[in-house]
Amino acid sequence: MNVLGVIPARGGSKGIPNKNLAMAAGRPLLAYTADSAKAAKQLTRIIVSTDDETIAGTARSLGLEVPFMRPATLAGDDTPMLPVLQHAVKAMRECGFAADVVVLLQPTSPLRRAEHIDAAVNLLERTGADSVVSVVEVPHQFNPVSVLSLDGDRLRPFIDGPLVTRRQDKPKVFARNGPAVVAVRASVLEGGSLYGTDTRALVMGGDASLDIDSPSELAQFASSMRIPYRHASEYQPVDIAQLRPGGSYKSLIEKRTHPIDDLVARFGRIPDELLTSRPCPTCGATDAALELEKDHMCIVRCGSCDLVYVNPTFDESHYKSVYASQAYQDIVRDLGINSHEYRVSRFGTERVGMMSQFLRVPPGRAPRFLDVGCSTGFVVEAAKNAGWEASGIDLNPSAIEYGRSRGLDLRTVALESTGFAPGSFDAVGLFDVVEHLLDPGRTVQQAVNLLAPGGILFLYVPNYDSASRMLMGANAHFIWPTHHLNYYTPSTVRDFMQRHRLVPELIVTEGLDLQDYLWYRREVLNRHDESLEEIADLLQFFVNAGCYGKNLRVIARRSA
Numbered sequence: 001m002n003v004l005g006v007i008p009a010r011g012g013s014k015g016i017p018n019k020n021l022a023m024a025a026g027r028p029l030l031a032y033t034a035d036s037a038k039a040a041k042q043l044t045r046i047i048v049s050t051d052d053e054t055i056a057g058t059a060r061s062l063g064l065e066v067p068f069m070r071p072a073t074l075a076g077d078d079t080p081m082l083p084v085l086q087h088a089v090k091a092m093r094e095c096g097f098a099a100d101v102v103v104l105l106q107p108t109s110p111l112r113r114a115e116h117i118d119a120a121v122n123l124l125e126r127t128g129a130d131s132v133v134s135v136v137e138v139p140h141q142f143n144p145v146s147v148l149s150l151d152g153d154r155l156r157p158f159i160d161g162p163l164v165t166r167r168q169d170k171p172k173v174f175a176r177n178g179p180a181v182v183a184v185r186a187s188v189l190e191g192g193s194l195y196g197t198d199t200r201a202l203v204m205g206g207d208a209s210l211d212i213d214s215p216s217e218l219a220q221f222a223s224s225m226r227i228p229y230r231h232a233s234e235y236q237p238v239d240i241a242q243l244r245p246g247g248s249y250k251s252l253i254e255k256r257t258h259p260i261d262d263l264v265a266r267f268g269r270i271p272d273e274l275l276t277s278r279p280c281p282t283c284g285a286t287d288a289a290l291e292l293e294k295d296h297m298c299i300v301r302c303g304s305c306d307l308v309y310v311n312p313t314f315d316e317s318h319y320k321s322v323y324a325s326q327a328y329q330d331i332v333r334d335l336g337i338n339s340h341e342y343r344v345s346r347f348g349t350e351r352v353g354m355m356s357q358f359l360r361v362p363p364g365r366a367p368r369f370l371d372v373g374c375s376t377g378f379v380v381e382a383a384k385n386a387g388w389e390a391s392g393i394d395l396n397p398s399a400i401e402y403g404r405s406r407g408l409d410l411r412t413v414a415l416e417s418t419g420f421a422p423g424s425f426d427a428v429g430l431f432d433v434v435e436h437l438l439d440p441g442r443t444v445q446q447a448v449n450l451l452a453p454g455g456i457l458f459l460y461v462p463n464y465d466s467a468s469r470m471l472m473g474a475n476a477h478f479i480w481p482t483h484h485l486n487y488y489t490p491s492t493v494r495d496f497m498q499r500h501r502l503v504p505e506l507i508v509t510e511g512l513d514l515q516d517y518l519w520y521r522r523e524v525l526n527r528h529d530e531s532l533e534e535i536a537d538l539l540q541f542f543v544n545a546g547c548y549g550k551n552l553r554v555i556a557r558r559s560a
């Protein structure tokens with residue numbers, strides 16, 4: 001079967017000047033459709049139909065054929081697609097290529113992929129239909145049972161009958177998405193029809209269905225394709241000896257399972273009656289598959305939203321007692337207090353600087369910042385040094401006591417009972433907090449309520465899709481199911497933020513992945529890798545730049 005891919009790209013265009021060659025992320029728009037067409041397996045030939053020599057030249061440089069030029073009479077603003085395709089079939093036959101099927105690929109659909117093209121051709125072949133057209137599900141608010149028309153200034157249902165407001169009661173309806181792909185038999189085109197009478201649907205996702213029609217859509221697409229290069233000069237190394245003084249890190253790892261050590265010593269496992277099942281903390285679904293087991297606990301992956309989380313867990317009172325326990329206080333004291341000054345200068349200052357770039361505070365007023373789970377208050381201290389009004393809360397008395405001794409406004413209260421009025425803060429920090437929570441959504445919502453409209457939430461969580469886990473698997477120390485109950489990735493943390501009226505404006509990673517890996521090889525595997533140690537910082541920069549660092553950092557704005 002001869003399948004002819006046709007990319008129509010005429011010179012003149014109204015909405016966007018010279019649209020097909022408009023640059024998006026360093027490449028002409030046409031290049032994105034060329035990529036998907038060339039990667040498709042089902043296209044025998046791929047041609048560009050154009051009246052414009054510049055477009056023809058660009059098309060050839062992209063590896064596309066331009067075997068004929070389209071006549072100017074078929075390149076007007078109001079020329080329909082049917083005669084353009086009929087012309088292409090006829091011109092190709094004159095060049096000795098008899099197309100059985102024509103696949104129309106509009107350059108204005110740059111996110112259609114090769115598999116969509118192949119699926120359309122396969123569907124046409126399998127069903128014997130006249131044509132296959134790509135469609136996208138209509139968003140529920142535009143469903144015909146929801147749309148309204150105006151009668152003067154009075155709203156009327158567009159179609160007769162009662163309005164349907166419940167999403168699940170609405171019929172599924174579809175619209176052509178450009179269309180991004182049309183596969184049609186050449187005989188149907190030559191019979192005078194673009195679609196024929198038997199048309200089948202290729203349903204595509206909303207993301208792949210982008211149809212660029214305006215300069216702002218083009219700009220949006222261009223920025224989404226841009227590779228967010230980071231410059232090596234921005235990289236700030238971490239002094240491990242100052243961050244983890246003495247044997248504090250080793251003792252953290254050794255005391256990792258302190259809340260369950262007694263249980264495991266007595267029963268060999270955690271008795272079932274101490275554990276309770278919970279739904280997915282992001283989406284509430286209950287279909288989850290086992291991801292891995294560690295420290296006698298199970299980590300699962302949500303079948304609906306992909307979040308990785310510990311399930312079953314202990315109940316809330318158990319975790320409260322864990323964080324109040326002497327063993328945990330000792331971990332915090334060894335790791336936190338002894339490195340406090342280093343943390344202020346290295347991490348606190350960095351975080352305050354990052355927040356400054358996103359804050360919207362009227363000139364002359366100091367930013368108001370609350371650090372939730374502030375530990376010893378190293379970020380609060382850096383914010384205070386920068387002239388901010390900064391407060392912190394934490395449930396760990398020894399950490400708070402230390403910070404207060406340094407003159408910081410720190411309080412041992414829970415987030416739900418801070419006494420701060422709603423909207424009190426321009427920025428709220430949740431650093432290394434939500435991974436510990438049974439119900440992280442509740443805490444994030446409480447934090448959002450304390451934000452003024454337009455205020456920012458700054459969140460740190462471990463990155464499940466990090467180099468640490470890729471290098472060490474379940475041995476990565478952040479996989480700590482007795483304490484870390486939720487494991488986010490750049491994509492699941494974005495989803496989580498968006499469910500709480502937060503718009504993520506920055507998602508980046510940093511980490512000590514290489515240092516932690518070297519530590520693991522040295523201390524656990526007894527391997528010494530001097531050459532790897534020499535380039536560890538540079539490798540860490542690459543890891544961070546690719547968004548595979550262990551710490552996910554998210555700045556999200558409260559929508560007004």
Ligand SMILES: [Zn+2]
Pocket residue numbers: 280281282283284285302303304305306307
């Ligand atoms: Zn879920």
